[in-house]
Amino acid sequence: MGTTGSDGTGDLYMVVGTSEVHAGTIDAFRAELDVAVERYRALRERTEGSVRGPLVVDVGWVTYLDTAGVDLLVEVHDDLQREGGALRPVNAAAAVRRVLEDTQRWGVVHGTDPIR
Numbered sequence: 001m002g003t004t005g006s007d008g009t010g011d012l013y014m015v016v017g018t019s020e021v022h023a024g025t026i027d028a029f030r031a032e033l034d035v036a037v038e039r040y041r042a043l044r045e046r047t048e049g050s051v052r053g054p055l056v057v058d059v060g061w062v063t064y065l066d067t068a069g070v071d072l073l074v075e076v077h078d079d080l081q082r083e084g085g086a087l088r089p090v091n092a093a094a095a096v097r098r099v100l101e102d103t104q105r106w107g108v109v110h111g112t113d114p115i116r
Helices: 026-046 067-082 094-102
Strands: 003-006 012-015 055-058 087-090
Touching: 026 055, 026 067, 067 087, 067 094
Parallel strands: 012 055, 055 087
Antiparallel strands: 003 012
């Protein structure tokens, strides 16, 4: 399971603990994201929406990502965006970055600095 906390700016920061995200591990990845999303929503509710930054998801531990993982990231981003929030994956490894670019779905989750 990943960890969540504040990144010092008031944004919620999550570190993904799942190293390979594919159809066989998507439930574990979804569970990690669900915990972080609920904390993000609770933070936004407690602050009456004053937290406007994205849910920052550190995917630095992820060494493999397939389309199931990309689809889940896009789904979560779209859900948060409808609520006035956003999802911003950061620290993607080269192989993960390639998958995000090759699927041409990355633009849906594109923030000011989507991949560092």
